[in-house]
Amino acid sequence: MASRVAELGTELLSFERFREASAPRLAYGYGPRNLRELRESEFGRLAGTVYLDHAGATLFPQSQLTSFTKDLMENVYGNPHSQNITSRLTYDTIEQVRCRILAHFHTTLEDYSVIFTAGSTAALRLVAEAFPWVPWGPESNGSRFCYLTDNHTSVVGMRKVAATMNVPSTPVRPEDMCLVEERGAVPHDTDCQLPHLFCYPAQSNFSGIRYPLSWVRDVQSGQMNPVSTPGKWFVLLDAASYVSTSPLDLSVHQADFVPISFYKIFGFPTGLGALLVNNRVVPLLRKGYFGGGTASAYLAGEDFYIPRPSVAERFEDGTIPFLDVIALKHGFDTLEHLTGGMENVRQHTFTLAQYTYAALSSLRYPNGAPVVRIYSDSEFSSPDVQGPIINLNVLEASGNVIGYSQVDKMASLYNIHLRTGCFCNTGACQRHLGISDEMVKKHFQVGHVCGDSIDIIDGHTTGSVRISFGFMSTLEDAQAFLRFIIVTFLHSPGGQSVPQVSTGEAGTQSAESEVQDIPVVTCRHFFSLQEGFHTDPKVWNNSHLATNTVDLHPPLSEASSTQLSPPEKAAGVLPEDLGPYVVTKLYLYPIKSCAAFEVTKWPVGNRGLLYDRSWMVVNHNGICLNQKQEPRLCLIQPFIDLQQRIMVIKAKGMEPIELPLEEDGERAQICQSKVCADRVNTYDCGEKISNWLSAFFGRPCHLIKQSSNFQRNAKKKHGKEQSSGTTATLSLVNEAQYLLINTPSLLKLQQQLNGSDENGKKELFTMKDLISRFRANIITNGTRAFEEEKWDEISIGSLRFQVLGPCHRCQMICIDQKTGQRNQDIFQKLSESRERKVNFGVYLMHTSLDLSSPTFLSVGTRVLPVLKETMERYDSPDSQKPQDVIS
Known part of the structure; x- marks a missing residue:
């Protein structure tokens, strides 16, 4: 099998010719640092493995863990809510990490606050519960919650919190949002201050399409009105997928809320995220539940509670995972040392995605039919419009889709790790795969649920295959996946007649x-x-x-x-x-x-x-x-x-x-x-x-x-x-x-x-x-x-x-x-x-x-x-x- 794969490797699109044809020449790797040496020294555990699920979780480098462990072994970190020396060290280190996070996103404490959460999902829930919603009444309008249908499940789930406050939710399709952009400003009552919230992803976790960051300012200013509703629009930019491989400049694109998950960037620690809140919004946020460390004063016997003045301390209920927060410092240091910065990561990962996209698009069966169907709203022309994610389904020569679970099983035989299904993004899945609302309900009735392996129902696919690249991904990873597609599907011996076994010869x-x-x-x-x-x-x-x-x-x-x-x-x-x-x-x-x-x-x-x-x-x-x-x-x-x-x-x-x-x-x-x-x-x-x-x-x-x-x-x-x-x-x-x-x-x-x-x-x-x-x-x-x-x-x-x-x-x-x-x-x-x-x-x-x-x-x-x-x-x-x- 190995020789067969090597032979078919000559059929792959030449990477060097591909790069030479690009203008300007595409970046690959990180300058003088040899990418192969980086893989061997920092990711030796990947030997023999092709990991292509970085949109799910990227991988931590060895030196990051070594540095963090050394820090823990040399210092004593106590509970930051105490006042002793070790606790003060913890508190000061955490505050330093907050500054480091904001510097990573090109902003400062003057403009943004960092609230640590259990992940981007917890950050989204916090916004839903703290946003200053105005309920709709019999004779008065109220707030609206508006979201792009190409949002992660965790964003769509915010509508349940809005509904409990009698606030309607309005989904907006990406194509409709583009029409709004073309239409320009919509006349509205500038005196109306009803707060509305619009949420959209900087990068789709389904297809990798990158939506314009300019929408932030356009929606805030009224140049784009998603539902032609008067009032003051706030914008939540879901950046969890985007910032894993790209820089985000919040000094330019000043979203009101930016949820992130750190394991998407560093791989470690997991279970830790943050909500970056624009300080101009802080006075509007409402605090309901309060936990340990968030109160300046309160009484147990009556309803008396004074929150802490800092927005972070006010919303970080209980003791935060302070050791995990300290680990972030080592994540930023290591990532900067290995790659030279997120702009280099953006260029490197896009080069791999663009090459893989081009190679996959060129694959044809002998009858001229494509081997794969790629679900994308871009032509992979620029990292400004496309992230390092490729979503696809493998096809038979007849055009029928091969179920994603079968592709996943075959990939695992080659030790290729990818992801299948709808990726917690039903809206994008429906739009790209042509699945109606009625079909989703029918699929559920016959037993299909999110995350299972039921990939074909009544001849219609229920999901797709996603590959995604990270900062340590290599050309060899991309070509291993391409060879897998060629060997397993394009050059498979399916359909050949099977010779009869006879006893005619000794x-x-x-x-x-x-x-x-x-x-x-x-x-x-x-x-x-x-x-x-x-x-x-x-x-x-x-x-x-x-x-x-x-x-x-x-x-x-x-x-x-x-x-x-x-x-x-x-x-x-x-x-x-x-x-x-x-x-x-x-x-x-x-x-x-x-x-x-x-x-x-x-x-x-x-x-x-x-x-x-x-x-x-x-x-x-x-x-x-x-x-x-x-x-x-x-x-x-x-x-x-x-x-x-x-x-x-x-x-x-x-x-x-x-x-x-x-x-x-x-x-x-x-x-x-x-x-x-x-x-x-x-x-x-x-x-x-x-x-x-x-x-x-x-x-x-x-x-x-x-x-x-x-x-x-x-x-x-x-x-x-x-x-x-x-x-x-x-x-x-x-x-x-x-x-x-x-x-x-x-x-x-x-x-x-x-x-x-x-x-x-x-x-x-x-x-x-x-x-x-x-x-x-x-x-x-x-x-x-x-x-x-x-x-x-x-x-x-x-x-x-x-x-x-x-x-x-x-x-x-x-x-x-x-x-x-x-x-x-x-x-x-x-x-x-x-x-x-x-x-x-x-x-x-x-x-x-x-x-x-x-x-x-x-x-x-x-x-x-x-x-x-x-x-x-x-x-x-x-x-x-x-x-x-x-x-």
Whole structure:
């Protein structure tokens, strides 16, 4: 894959030719300081990573953190509300930081005040609550709240506060604002002093368009009146996105309110922002709630309160995060030292964005269709009108949009970090993507909410892909993204015919014959169970276990040998009717994300296969690890011995380790963990296994187990209702109790993957490899590929299951379960063949379960599906029942 990417790199727009064609020549980097050296010394943690979400949060440099830590180690900073020496040092340092902030924005304490907040959102809320609104009355007009529709959610949310004060809100579209600008001044009553507030972003966090800063003065002076309403207009300039990569001169553009978030500029600290307030507005602001430090005097017994005279002290309720404020000094120092100032950052980041925009715009499919659709109101002609943000959707050659969640998944395979969705900017998302208000409501009704991965509804996209550059971004970052688009979409082998696999030459075999060659793993520690066996592991004892192993059902190689005639085998054809549906393989995964444990017969509990996903590995913070974060999890092989009631864990280079299936002291070790947003009660399996895992991974890890007396109920998903009178319970699985995949579906995917590319090369994927990647519990030998997605219910022996729907695959299927190495081809091919929805396998849930007697799943057991459309069993008297192969 690496050589393939390098080869395609020659197809990229030449950066040098691009720069040479610009007039004046575009700036890149920061003068004598080599950008590559800066990345290596300050952002070594980015090695191998392409980070393109700087509009979400930029990254802090190493020297900033080092400088700040040194400051803390050498000085003692106390609470600034106290009067001792250390507190005075803190107070003075904070005041110095306020001056430094204002200097960064080319203004002083004479014109602006700095109110520290928890972020720009908190600053916006402060304005909404403190603005001198005049309510509308039956016979009198009042204030208006007006905002550009291309505003962040946090600005739009201000209308709820205005509404509580009986102040109407008026959204204004960007195109309408431009008409107002062209129309010029609107006659209005200059004597009217009704206060109105207009909010707009200096830079759209959706498209990166930069709206004219001149609007500030024009609206304040009456040259532009957003809604032709007489009165005095104040302007809130949302600068959070803009100032992350550009200088803002408040001595020229004197907005009344300017909210900012510092992590957008420095990456650290988070949770700290500021509201810059023009001092001419300060006397108008209203103070409601007051907290510690904001009162000059007050009485507890009556309504007597005198606020502090300083606007900052008046509105900074409680003790501000003073250490984080002190960290800002080091942020400004480091940024200035590394870049030479925000103007250099502006030029550098715009150059990268303009180049990437030009390169993306030039990409075409062989039929001439564009590869991407870029959502922008500018042509990326100047940093005055466009920030370093590119918003796009990837298209198929037919023009259909490829869902953003699929692009995100593919990007992560190349370790490219970007952002998808609507970016907390529904107004811009609707305007650029053509989503009506009715569509937004309909999308919500069918289950789509902000931040999820539902990217296509009724053929219409619900969001897009955003990349954004920061001061440490490089040309290599931009070109890595461009190569990703070229390799994954423009030059993908989608649509090519898949050669049939034949046995006509020595050394080749049919796809079906390969299935027959898969060995059935027989575990030595199998068991037979006497009557009275109880599937609750808490009540097991040795009297329930006999010494004999169960008789194995015929292995797949014997059972499937009569399913295909020799001509059918040779052609690799998937006939319409192969015979009965049977279980051909069974797997459980005792430790979540670790290797499979194959069995031929296994007891069933109320959570699924007994001990399936009962344990999981967590990091030092208690966060569950999966193979996307730690691919080497697949190299850990658990084995369960029910007779000895132990689990043996093995890994290459490590001594095997044993641990009991149940802990006697479990109740004393209860802790809480999270699985797919669900809180689960777990217990730590001890220091011994923790040390073993930590040694294997080279970082602190723990093994935890779900408490046996904890019940995690399944949520309603996939539009399915649970059967009456039953409550499905889950182990540490993500979605459902079982996952089933069908052999013909695997065969079809295998044929596509093993088809020759344009260079005649092959990368073979065996059936055993594919089975392990999809990590199913139950493998069946159905008749047609993907017919399982049409099933509504199935019966396996005496057990009945509801089919909840398809499994939406993530990037874990790209990980070779034998080596831990990634290969993107399998995800890409599945995405292409399944119309960009990477579905494979179906989820199952018990519809009813009788645990009063031993219950098992076994290889060779008959499977009886029920179709969704007809709700008719395949073995009903009126249906054509397949011929029996295994009784």
